Amino acid sequence: MNPLLRVEGLSKRFGEHIGCADVGFDLYPGEVLAVVGESGSGKSTLLKLLSTRLAADAGHVRYQITGRGLVDLAELSEAERRWLLRTDWGFVEQNPRDGLRMNVSAGANVGERLMATGARHYGQIRATASDWLARVELDPARLDELPTGFSGGMQQRLQIARNLVTRPRLVFMDEPTAGLDVSVQARLLDLMRELVTDLGLAAVIVTHDLAVARLLGHRLLVMRRGRVVETGLTDQVLDDPQHPYTQLLVSSVLQV
Amino acid sequence: MNTVAGYNFAYLDEQTKRMIRRALLKAVAIPGYQVPFGSREMPLPYGWGTGGIQVTASILGRSDVLKVIDQGSDDTTNAVNIRRFFAQTAGVATTDSTGEASIIQTRHRIPEKPLGEHQIMVYQVPLPEPLGRLEPREAVTRKLHALADYGLMHVKLYEDIARYGHIASTYDYPVLVNGRYLMAPSPIPKFDNPKLHMNPALQLFGAGREKRVYAIPPYTRVESLDFEDHPFSVQRWDEPCALCGTADSFLDEVVLDDAGGRMFVCSDSDYCKTRQGAGHTGSQSPIPAEAT
Amino acid sequence: MYVAVKGGETAILNSHELLAAARRGDEGVPEISPAQIREQMRLGVARVMSEGALYDEELAALALKQAAGDQVEAIFLLRAYRTTLPRFGYSLPVDSGRMNIRRRISAAFKDLPGGQVLGPTYDYTQRLLDFSLHAPAACKLPPCADEPLPAAMPRVADLLGHEGLMEAELPPAGDPAPGDLSREPLRFPADRATRLQNLARGDEGFLLAMGYSTQRGYANSHPFAGEIRMGEVALEIVPEELGFPIAIGEITLTECQMINQFAGSSTVPPQFTRGYGLAFGEAERKAMAMALVDRALRAAELGEEVVAPAQQPEFVLSHSDNVEASGFVQHLKLPHYVDFQSELELLRKMRKRHEGRKKVSVTEGNPLFGTGGKAHTEIAVGENA
Numbered sequence: 063m064n065p066l067l068r069v070e071g072l073s074k075r076f077g078e079h080i081g082c083a084d085v086g087f088d089l090y091p092g093e094v095l096a097v098v099g100e101s102g103s104g105k106s107t108l109l110k111l112l113s114t115r116l117a118a119d120a121g122h123v124r125y126q127i128t129g130r131g132l133v134d135l136a137e138l139s140e141a142e143r144r145w146l147l148r149t150d151w152g153f154v155e156q157n158p159r160d161g162l163r164m165n166v167s168a169g170a171n172v173g174e175r176l177m178a179t180g181a182r183h184y185g186q187i188r189a190t191a192s193d194w195l196a197r198v199e200l201d202p203a204r205l206d207e208l209p210t211g212f213s214g215g216m217q218q219r220l221q222i223a224r225n226l227v228t229r230p231r232l233v234f235m236d237e238p239t240a241g242l243d244v245s246v247q248a249r250l251l252d253l254m255r256e257l258v259t260d261l262g263l264a265a266v267i268v269t270h271d272l273a274v275a276r277l278l279g280h281r282l283l284v285m286r287r288g289r290v291v292e293t294g295l296t297d298q299v300l301d302d303p304q305h306p307y308t309q310l311l312v313s314s315v316l317q318v
Numbered sequence: 319m320n321t322v323a324g325y326n327f328a329y330l331d332e333q334t335k336r337m338i339r340r341a342l343l344k345a346v347a348i349p350g351y352q353v354p355f356g357s358r359e360m361p362l363p364y365g366w367g368t369g370g371i372q373v374t375a376s377i378l379g380r381s382d383v384l385k386v387i388d389q390g391s392d393d394t395t396n397a398v399n400i401r402r403f404f405a406q407t408a409g410v411a412t413t414d415s416t417g418e419a420s421i422i423q424t425r426h427r428i429p430e431k432p433l434g435e436h437q438i439m440v441y442q443v444p445l446p447e448p449l450g451r452l453e454p455r456e457a458v459t460r461k462l463h464a465l466a467d468y469g470l471m472h473v474k475l476y477e478d479i480a481r482y483g484h485i486a487s488t489y490d491y492p493v494l495v496n497g498r499y500l501m502a503p504s505p506i507p508k509f510d511n512p513k514l515h516m517n518p519a520l521q522l523f524g525a526g527r528e529k530r531v532y533a534i535p536p537y538t539r540v541e542s543l544d545f546e547d548h549p550f551s552v553q554r555w556d557e558p559c560a561l562c563g564t565a566d567s568f569l570d571e572v573v574l575d576d577a578g579g580r581m582f583v584c585s586d587s588d589y590c591k592t593r594q595g596a597g598h599t600g601s602q603s604p605i606p607a608e609a610t
Numbered sequence: 611m612y613v614a615v616k617g618g619e620t621a622i623l624n625s626h627e628l629l630a631a632a633r634r635g636d637e638g639v640p641e642i643s644p645a646q647i648r649e650q651m652r653l654g655v656a657r658v659m660s661e662g663a664l665y666d667e668e669l670a671a672l673a674l675k676q677a678a679g680d681q682v683e684a685i686f687l688l689r690a691y692r693t694t695l696p697r698f699g700y701s702l703p704v705d706s707g708r709m710n711i712r713r714r715i716s717a718a719f720k721d722l723p724g725g726q727v728l729g730p731t732y733d734y735t736q737r738l739l740d741f742s743l744h745a746p747a748a749c750k751l752p753p754c755a756d757e758p759l760p761a762a763m764p765r766v767a768d769l770l771g772h773e774g775l776m777e778a779e780l781p782p783a784g785d786p787a788p789g790d791l792s793r794e795p796l797r798f799p800a801d802r803a804t805r806l807q808n809l810a811r812g813d814e815g816f817l818l819a820m821g822y823s824t825q826r827g828y829a830n831s832h833p834f835a836g837e838i839r840m841g842e843v844a845l846e847i848v849p850e851e852l853g854f855p856i857a858i859g860e861i862t863l864t865e866c867q868m869i870n871q872f873a874g875s876s877t878v879p880p881q882f883t884r885g886y887g888l889a890f891g892e893a894e895r896k897a898m899a900m901a902l903v904d905r906a907l908r909a910a911e912l913g914e915e916v917v918a919p920a921q922q923p924e925f926v927l928s929h930s931d932n933v934e935a936s937g938f939v940q941h942l943k944l945p946h947y948v949d950f951q952s953e954l955e956l957l958r959k960m961r962k963r964h965e966g967r968k969k970v971s972v973t974e975g976n977p978l979f980g981t982g983g984k985a986h987t988e989i990a991v992g993e994n995a
Contacts (some may be wrong), residue, residue, distance in 0.1 A: 077544055092557070141465045166477045178469025184479055184545035206480045331694065354795040357691040364688070364937030389945045394699060398618035426948045432975050444941065455924050483963055489951030507952045513752045527934045529795035553955055570947055571954065585948055 066091045066232060066264050068132055069177050072121035081107035082289040084121070087283060087293065091231065096279025096296060098269060104288035105268045106236060111236045112266060113153055114143050122266035125232075148178050152225030152233035156240050161224070167222055168195065169205040169252045175228045194223040199253060215246035219253065226257065231263055235267040239274055245302070251277050273310065276300055284308045326410040328348045328375040334358055338531070340374035343534035350407070350495025352446050355364035357374060357529040360375040367400055368526025370423045370442035374404065377438065377522070380422065383411045385419035390427035390568065390585035397425070414588050426489075428510040430567045430589040433519035435536060438488055441504045446532065448492045448502040466561070468500050471543060494541045495534055504541075509568045514540040559584045562603035633678045656862070656891020657681055660689030661932060663792065663811045665861050665890055682813075685934045693792070702855055704845045706865045709841040713892075716766045718869060721911065722765035730892070756937070764841075765869045766837035766883055776882045796925055803929060805907055806900075810885040810888060812930030814896045820920045821902030828918035829906045833885065833890055836869035840892055856951040863888050866897035870905050872912060883912065 065088040074081040083102045084116055089095055110116035114135050124132040125146070135143065135198040137318055139203070147153070154160035162171050166256035181187050198219040200212075200302070209217050218238060225233060236238045239247040255278055258265060269275055276294060282299045283306065284292040292305040303309045326332065334356075341355035360368040378384070384404055388397035391415040400423060413419050416429040423440040433439065439514050449459045452470050462470065471492055478486040485491075491508035495501045503514055504523060514534060521534040534540060544550040558565040560581040567589055569582040571600065581602050584590035594603070634641065648655055648671035658670040661662060662685045677683035713729025716722055728734075788803035798810060809817060824831045842862055846855040866887040874880035885905025887897035906920040910948035919925050929935060 124592060138460075163473070166473055169475045169478050169480055170473050174469055174473050177472035177476065178467065182472075182544075184476065184547050185547045187476065187545075188480075313470055325694065329694075331696075354797060359689040359792075359933065361690040363940060364934045365939075365941030366937060367936075389948045393618050394945050395618045395622060399622060402619060402622070422770075423943075426946070444938070453796075456928075457924065482960055484959075488956045489949045503945075505949050507948050509952075511966060527938055551831045553952060556964060568948065569951075571951055585951075 068124040083288045094265045096275035098282045099285035102286040153232045154235040156237040158221045161221040233265045243305045330375045331601040349469045350499030350501040352530040354445040364527035367442040369524030373524035383424045388425040391587040399451045413571045435518040437519040441523045443504040445527040446530040511542045562598045563600040631819040645673040658684045660890040661685045664692040704843045711841040714839040716837045729960040813932035817899040821899035831872040834869045864897045866901040868901040
């Protein structure tokens, strides 16, 4: 099988500070990669580099584009990159307010990607949006309401629906459960696991929470000071950490 | 008619006119695209037609016949003022007749009488950016145009239908020109939008304060945005024009008293007068008097 | 072709005559002359020149007379006139370091080379209405200082520059000629030279309010009035046929250099940064406000977080011009009955629909609209609990 995403030697500096140094991995279709580390470890920078929100100083991110093979994202035009971002990719922000349009209805939020890719039948857009609300366990009767009236967990599910409506192949998630209460988190994680499996999504999930990584990630990437210190199958890494830093991370979680 | 001493023909100097014509040529070459231009300060306030005046001044020749309308009428003060400006600075012939005009400068209407290939429409545009109400930053809207990324506009239309049951824009209704650029047709009522489409006349748009010109070349596709199941439609009135009896033109509501009395008359004064002259009547037509 | 005079045209011509009569006022009072305005209303004249973007005291005074003292109208008149003038050439950059100083103060240093020069200022008048001005009176000049002002008055910002505490004022890469806003449209992003041109022509009231907002927490500027200087500078051009600069006259300028804290970034050490203001004539309020806004607009360039209106170039530069603003605000009095008619139709349609909907929801409830807010609130609370 060909990888969906191939990352090689990815590096980014901010003046003296190292954002990301020599990161590389392959991501296969349907695979979920969890990136863990403390704040400042470079995991969010990595996500921005992968999703082309930030330009790398060195290294390559290649993506499997249907009919074109692995293409270096830096070589795509801005129009092509934007097309990818609104069709083949999703990006779930930590704060749903950053990923939603708060001044238009839930239906318009979910329908936006459909319209941006040419859907012009109001009734069908509405029906699809309604289906997606149900899929993320939101009441379709609330289709015409503004997300401002939704709770944090509901907003996050709406953001997920908005991203998945075009059936992307790859989704980036930045601490998707971080701002939520524990009970809401569990429900959302279950939902995300279901959706990822049902849709065969590949995903890169950045989290500081090892429980999230264990639940969703097939593979794990442990980052420290911009570098990958350990990588492997999630259960393997968490049950038998090799690098002292990973050991520290795992033990500190156990202590809590 | 003599022109005002000390000023060039049609007020602007020839260098400036050439600069504007170059911008117009670019606009014609890329239908619907907003071309920035070095808009000059005109002896008319911004927002009162400075863009239209500059476009007209730069294309006006001595043999042109100019018609100026505001709200469809030749008699509104601003139209009179602009017509007077060109009569004084260029000495060109002016007319009220849509058919006789070679250049028609307009604010807010397209004449009811179909235009011909020999004619040029010049629109006064207050706000040229159709995405401006949704995204005020020009640096962003420019990128959205470059990438033809117009999902945002459809979100707005979707939201209108979800809230009101129909698209709530009644004027300055957004159009897609030649299948590529989203364009503000200026604040004409959406009633006039179909006239933009495949029009034999050259249509030029000037926004002086915002320093942009754009164009629709003759016979260009112009589609009003809509949904398949909520197609674009234009306003219709329950009653015909009270003076000429037409049921096909855009009507102004005239309040007759403070007891709810009102009548509807053509906003296009030339169209109405021509019809009346041909013997058409409406419910409020004056009783024919002796010829004077 | 004969054009019949319309009612509208007669009304316009009559309105002009009414306006002229109103401007003249009571003919028992002597008529004011542009020369009187130029000499006795010099601050008003200066503002018209600055924002009218034309240094001509005669014409600015004439515009003020014609506009019956309305500054924005006078500015508009001057702008509309200057737009038709041919360009003979561009002057050399004026050197404010060689200004023939009449006023120069610094709030940053108690004393400095060249000294503080108070000059003519309203600052320390007690703002008591002076009833003696009802009658003409002779005025006397104060005695001359014992020694003349030094020929060279170094700029305060340059004094700090020697120590490296002040950012260097370097031209942008390649030292491009600045654009000309009166010939080229404003585009974004706008470089600093373009921004300064826009602010120099900008409405004093607008700049004052924007500058003021930066002091009240809408942006974080920590300004010090490093130096304000006012006086005359020589204007030089290089005629092509001569090939060397010749002075063509002098103009009065007010210049303000604001000094602002800057915490530094990963590549630049902490240092002071500048905000710059310049205006024709004696125009201290304008120059200071401009300097505050200039510095605020540099936020993005200096890596500061953009959080306030005064830091947003598109917001500030697109709304600073009072000729544009005045025209567009006042265009609302032009007829809009076609658009209004369309809105009227829409409103009637919406009200009809609203009526219909009310009936539906009373009888059977409408799944699309209005399931009511209460039930939702409860769900939301339950989930967050």
